[in-house]
Structure formats: C-alpha cells, structure tokens
Amino acid sequence: MNARLQIIEADLHAAWLDALAGDATSYQAVLTRLSGHLRVFLRRRLRDKPEDVEDLVQEILLSIHQKRHTYDPKQPLTAWIYAIARYKLIDHLRAQARHDDKNDSIDDWHDQLWMVSTEDADASKAHLTHMLSQLPDKQRLPIEHTKLEGHSVAEAALLTGQSESAVKVNIHRGLKALAKLYGGVF
Amino acid sequence: MKTDDLIAQLVADSQSVAPVRIHLMFTHALLLASLVSVALLVGFWGIDLRIVSLLDTPVFWVKLGLMLWLCASAWSMVLHLARPGESAGPMAWSAGASLTGLLAVTISPFAPGSPEEQDLLAQASPWMLAGVDHGWAGVAQAWQAVWRAGASISALAVPWLAALLWTLRDMAPTRPAWAGASAGFMAGALSALLYSLHASVTSGPFETLGYMLGMALMPAIGALLGRWLLRW
Numbered sequence A: 001m002n003a004r005l006q007i008i009e010a011d012l013h014a015a016w017l018d019a020l021a022g023d024a025t026s027y028q029a030v031l032t033r034l035s036g037h038l039r040v041f042l043r044r045r046l047r048d049k050p051e052d053v054e055d056l057v058q059e060i061l062l063s064i065h066q067k068r069h070t071y072d073p074k075q076p077l078t079a080w081i082y083a084i085a086r087y088k089l090i091d092h093l094r095a096q097a098r099h100d101d102k103n104d105s106i107d108d109w110h111d112q113l114w115m116v117s118t119e120d121a122d123a124s125k126a127h128l129t130h131m132l133s134q135l136p137d138k139q140r141l142p143i144e145h146t147k148l149e150g151h152s153v154a155e156a157a158l159l160t161g162q163s164e165s166a167v168k169v170n171i172h173r174g175l176k177a178l179a180k181l182y183g184g185v186f
Numbered sequence B: 001m002k003t004d005d006l007i008a009q010l011v012a013d014s015q016s017v018a019p020v021r022i023h024l025m026f027t028h029a030l031l032l033a034s035l036v037s038v039a040l041l042v043g044f045w046g047i048d049l050r051i052v053s054l055l056d057t058p059v060f061w062v063k064l065g066l067m068l069w070l071c072a073s074a075w076s077m078v079l080h081l082a083r084p085g086e087s088a089g090p091m092a093w094s095a096g097a098s099l100t101g102l103l104a105v106t107i108s109p110f111a112p113g114s115p116e117e118q119d120l121l122a123q124a125s126p127w128m129l130a131g132v133d134h135g136w137a138g139v140a141q142a143w144q145a146v147w148r149a150g151a152s153i154s155a156l157a158v159p160w161l162a163a164l165l166w167t168l169r170d171m172a173p174t175r176p177a178w179a180g181a182s183a184g185f186m187a188g189a190l191s192a193l194l195y196s197l198h199a200s201v202t203s204g205p206f207e208t209l210g211y212m213l214g215m216a217l218m219p220a221i222g223a224l225l226g227r228w229l230l231r232w
Helices: A003-020 A024-047 A048-067 A077-103 A106-113 A118-132 A137-148 A155-161 A162-179 B002-012 B022-044 B049-054 B058-081 B089-107 B114-123 B125-170 B176-199 B205-229
Strands: none
Touching: A003 A024, A003 B049, A003 B114, A024 A077, A024 B002, A024 B114, A048 B002, A077 A137, A077 B058, A077 B125, A118 A162, A137 A155, A137 A162, A155 A162, B022 B058, B022 B125, B022 B176, B049 B176, B058 B089, B058 B176, B125 B176, B125 B205
16 A cells, blocks of 8 residues: 555544445545545546536436445455445446447447547537538538539639639638638648 | 436435445344244254364365355345446456366365265266266265255255345346356355255265256346346
8 A cells, every 4th residue: 555545544434434424524525525536536437428527426326325334444446445435436337338338329430430439529610510600601612612612713613603813712712811811720 | 207307206206315325234134044044954954063073174165155256146146236327347357266266176086085985076077977876866866966066055045045136126136147147156056055054964065066057047047037027
C-alpha cells in the first residue's frame, strides 16, 4: 500500500465504522467521498460511454449500501470498495457487449473505424452547419455541393443554376466571409 | 436521479448494522445440510459397520486426515471468496496439495482393498488388466464400480452444495464462479467423507477412481451454478 492510499484508507475506515454504527453524518461524508473516487475511476474506464458513468456510480453506491453488513472490520475498506467497483464495472461492460452484439449493425463498422469519436464528429458537424448558415444561399449552396458533398464545379453549377464562373466566385467569397467571421479557423 | 439525492436516501436508511457473523452462518447451513445428507445415506445407501475393522490401518487415517484437510482448505476458501477484496490465495494451493496427496495415497499399493485389487493397482494400467483378467465382464464391473461411487458422491454432495450456495448469496462474492467452485470443492470432500462410511471396506481401485471423479465434478458444477446463482 502506498502512502497516499494509506492515508485515504485510515480516513475512510474510521468514518466507515462510525457509519456502520449508525452515524448518519459520517455515512453521508463517506458516501460522498466515495462517489468522487468512483466517478474519476469510472470516467477513465468508460471513456467512450461517459453517459453511463453516473448510473454506474449510483449502482455501486447502492451495492455498497446493500452489502455493508458483509464487511469485515478487519479488512482494508479500500480493497473492499475496489473489488465491488471492479465487479460492477465488469458486469456493466459484459452486459454492454452483449447488448452491442445484438444491436450493433456490422454495416456501420466501416464508418466507425474512420471516426475519431462519435462525439467529436457530431460536434464539428453541428458547428460547421451553424457557420455555413450565416452565409447567403448563393454562397452557401456552392460550398456545400463542392466542399461537403464532393461535386465538381460543373455539377454544382447545374444544381444551383449558377454559371460555372459564378460558382467559383461564390465559393471564394463565401470562404473569405467565413474566414472573416471566424478569423484564423481556415 | 442525482447522485446526491441517492446518497441522501441511503443515509436516511442507515440504521446501524452489525457485521455479519460469517462463521456462524456457514456452520448453521452446513449442519443443516449434514442432517439431510446423513439421512439420505442411512435411508438409501445404508452404513457398513465393518468400517470398524479399518480403524487400525494407517492408510485409513491418512486418507481421513487428507480429506479433513481438504475440507478445512475449502472452508477457508469459501469464507474468503464470500467477501469482496479477498483472494482464495494460499488456501487454493492447500486444497490442491491435499487433493494430490489423496490421489497419491489412493492409487498407491497400500490402498485398502482385496489383495487381488491391490495387485491390479500396482500395475501401470489397471483398466487393461481388468480386461485381460476377466474379459469384458471385468471392464463392465470396473465401470460399474466407478459409476456407483461417482454418482453416489455427487448425489450426497447436493445438500451441502445447496446450503453453501444459499449462504453465499447472502454474502457478496465478487468472483461468483470461484466462490461456487470452492463451495463445490467442499461439498464434494464432505460427501466423499460421508460415503466412505458406506463403502470403505468394499471399495477397490475402481471405486476410488469414482470417488475422485465425483469430487472433481462438484467444483465444476459449483462454478457453473455460481456464475448463474451468485450474481448480485
């Protein structure tokens, strides 16, 4: 046991024994501290599912509460809590894997591989849509057609009804306007 | 629900709790199961009182000692694995060692049984010898002995296994399969001990093999049941 853990252990253990004896203030203090430790621990381990962290924190706290009579005062509390947290986390991950196996369509995997993270991709897409919405349509549409959907200038001209040179000019002006609005981004 | 709200609820529900008396809980459960198993043995198998004649053979006592050691190791394993954050550790080694010792003693030439059977055992391959000496009838007979002992021990272990798993459910095993396996270990060892009251005198090498199979089967069953029954 390293020194830091020893201090935490000594702190928590004393308060925990008071809590088991029926001291509500100690119990609240211990549970609150534990929820903090658990949150950090789980956040690190559930990076791709941050929305599950709080649910799991609560489930573990509830388990600790329900099983507190099985705690042996002679054993280290930190080890006891860690074993419960680990058990619940693994249980959660297994259930998740089973669920994903049944519900995850293999067809999406190709896209998922090239995505940095769903969250990032969604956020930047929303951001881009917002920025483009500030441009007048005659500039926005050519940019969307050529830069986002991958059409050629000639195709964009057909889609917008503008001439090819107008498309080129509007793309140029639109990007310049965006650069002015969001200086340095482009 | 917010976590702080949950904590407030848990605190409101926090009357003092006495730490569970784990030894007492398991002792009660095992005693109750023993009554059932002994009743089963007396009712369906019967006790062979000729066991008294074995009391002056050292092998009998060595075997008894090893079985008891096995039970004690398994008992300690069950108690450890019943709680989060404790490992079965050295107890598993101790159980493994006693099992190996048991195996060594029972297949050694000093094992009890009729002289012919001991002759068989002294050979490298008793199965083949059984076939050579007695033809297919010998193999069938040997197989029957294995089956009889193995099935009896498995059946007599059921009450103990049930009692241990039942009690473990009230605890908090974070390794359900291991906890179940150690419960099976203990149930099998106790059952073998009990069954020897019925069959010690008549048991030959093949019944001993049946003992081993029965005792090996129980931890496997316990592990499977544990994964399923001991989740919380």
